[in-house]
Amino acid sequence: MSRRRQSVTIRHVAADAGVSLQTVSRVINKEAGVRPEMQQRVQASIEKLGYVPSLAAQRMSGSRSYLILALNDRERTISDWQKREGGDWVGQMMLGGCTACAEHGYRMIVELIDTNSANIERELAGAIAALQPDGAILTPPHSQNQDILDYLHKAGIKIARIGSQTPGPGFCITMDDEGGARRATEHLLTLGHRRIGFIAGPEDYELSAWRVAGWKAAMAAAGLPTDDLLVTGDFTYASGLEAARNLLDHARPSAIIASNDQMAIASLAVVRGRGQSVPQDLSIVSFDDTPIIRYATPPITAVAQPIAAATEKAARLIIAACASNAKGDSSELEMANVASDLVLRESTRAVKN
Amino acid sequence: MSRRRQSVTIRHVAADAGVSLQTVSRVINKEAGVRPEMQQRVQASIEKLGYVPSLAAQRMSGSRSYLILALNDRERTISDWQKREGGDWVGQMMLGGCTACAEHGYRMIVELIDTNSANIERELAGAIAALQPDGAILTPPHSQNQDILDYLHKAGIKIARIGSQTPGPGFCITMDDEGGARRATEHLLTLGHRRIGFIAGPEDYELSAWRVAGWKAAMAAAGLPTDDLLVTGDFTYASGLEAARNLLDHARPSAIIASNDQMAIASLAVVRGRGQSVPQDLSIVSFDDTPIIRYATPPITAVAQPIAAATEKAARLIIAACASNAKGDSSELEMANVASDLVLRESTRAVKN
DNA sequence: GTGAAAGCGCTAACAA
C-alpha cells in the first residue's frame, strides 16, 4: 500500500491494442498521422481498461502539466472567506475556470500570493517549481504586477490577466467596466436623473478609471456636467460613508453610482441616516453584484462583474495557447472583453418630479 | 520555450553541495540519518539556488503526490456558485484546507463529482488516475457513499469524511451537530421558552438525526415533551415554508429551531406572512450560519457549522497519516469532532410573559 | 504511419 502505482498505464493499453506505446501516446494527444483504424482500436482499449493518463508522468516527460494556477491576493481572499459575508470572487472563478478546464482535462488550482510582501517572488517561484503549471490566471492587483508578469513570462508560463490592460505579456481580459458604467448611467438618465454622483474606486485599480470613464461618457453624451459629482473612495465601507456624505452635502445628486458593493451599501446607510429613503429620495446603483446587495433593503441595482465568464475566457485562452504552442506558433498578445450586465433591482426609480 | 524544464533540480543542489542526489532527497524529506553538518550544507544550497522539488517527479518516483482532493457534490456546488446567494461551503473548505496544506507543502484541489450518476465511479477513477492524490476529503453526501469509500480505500488513498459516522474506511470528522442543537435549545430554554419546535433535515443526511438528538436531549433534560414539536423538511426553502406552517398551525411553539438556513428564512417569512414578527412573537434559531442569515431582518441566531475547522482537521489527519504511513504503521479509524458555535443575533428573545 | 530508445526529476532499494 505504501508504494502506490498507476493501475492502468499506457503500457497496458498498448499491449491490449497490440500497438506500441508511441501509438497510444499519439492517440491520447490527438496527434495527426494515425490511421483511423489504429486510432479506434486504441481508443477501444482505453475505454475498456478505463485508462486515464497520469498528469505527473505527462508533465515529467516534458509535455503539458494540465494545471492552471488561479493567482489571488492572499490577504483579500482569506479575509473574504473569514468574514463570511458572501464575497464570492474565488467561487465565481472556480465556476468559470472549472467549466473550461474540465472540457480539456485541465485542473485549476487556487494559489494565494501575498501582494505586499518582499517574498512575493519566492512564493510564486515555489508554486511554479512545485506545480509547473501550464498557465496562470491573474486577478487584480497581481494582474498588473510587473514582477509577477515577468517571472511567469520568463518561466514560459501562459498568462491570462483579468482586469488589467497594462502593457506586458499575456492575454488581457476586461470585464466591460466602462460599458457597465455607461449602461448604469444611461439607465438613470432614462429615469430622468440629471445629477448623478459617482463614487470612484482607488486609483491603483485600473478598473476604477474605466468605470469613471463610462459614467463620464454617458453624462457627456447627455450634455451633462460631471465636475462636482465625482468623489473617490477605496472600496471600503468606511470610505463609502465618507464619499456619500460628501456627495450629498455638496453636490446634491438625485442618484449615486458606487464603484463597488461595499460603498453602495454605505451610501444606502448614509441616506437612511438622514431620514431619507432609497429609491424614493435617491437612487443607487452598485458595481460587482456580490451577494451582499441582494440582501440589502432595498435590493440594489448593480452592474454585475462577470468574473465567472472572465475566468472561463482566461482558461480557454490559456488552453488554446498551450495547444497551438505545441504546433509551434507563438501566442500573440490578445485582448478580450466579456460583457457585464446591469441587474435591475429596487434601488432605482424615476427622479422626484 | 516549448519544452519547459525544471530550472533547478535536485542534481544542481547535489552538485552545489557536493553530495549525492540521495542525500539531498533525504534532506528534502526530513529523513533521519543525515549528519547535521551535511544537512546544513544541503539546506544552504537549497536556499541559495531557490530549489523547490517538482511534485510531478516526486509522485512519479512512487512517493507522495502532495495533492489532496476535496470531493464535493457537483450539482449542489455549481448551483451555489451560480445563484450567488452567498453559499460559501467550498470557500470555507478552502479556507481551512489551504491553511493546513500550506504548512506541509500540500495542495488541495476541489473536484466535483456527480452524486446521482451511473458514472460516479468513472468520474472518480478519472480524477484519481490523473492526479493520484494522497488523500481525499469527502463531504456529504459523498462522505457516506460506500462505493466512493471503497474505491478510494482500494486505491490506497487516505480518506477523511466530514459529517458522517457510517462505518467504513477513513477518518470521520463531525461538526458537533448534536452539541450545537443542544446549546441552541438550552439558549431558548434560558429565555423561558417551553414550546420549542424543531424542523429536521432529510433523513438521508446523517447530521439531520444528530441535530434532532441534541434538541431532544436538551428538552428531555428540562423535562419537556417533544412529541408534536418535530416536523421534517428537506433543506429547501419550500419545505421550510410548509414545515413552519405545520408547526405554527398545530403545535403553537414560541420558538423554532430550523436545521438549516434556508428553512429558517422560510420560517421567518411564514411568521411575517401571518402578521407577526420575530423575535417579538416567535424566536428562531438556524443551523449552518451561511451569509444569507446575516442579512435577514432580523439577523438570525444560528449554530455555525465549522466547515473550515473541519476541513483543516481533515487535511491534518490525512497529512499525518501520509507521514506515518511512510514509517510503516497503518492508520486506525479515528473520530474527530470540531466544535460548533452558537452565534447570538436578534432573532431570539425571552418568551412573551 | 509506426516503433524503439532515451530521458524527464525524483525516490526506493540496495550496496558501500
Add this chain to the structure above:
DNA sequence: TTGTTAGCGCTTTCAC
C-alpha cells in the same frame, strides 16, 4: 551515514 542503481509513466527524439 552516504552513494549507486534502477525505474516510476509518459513524451520526445529518431529510426524504420
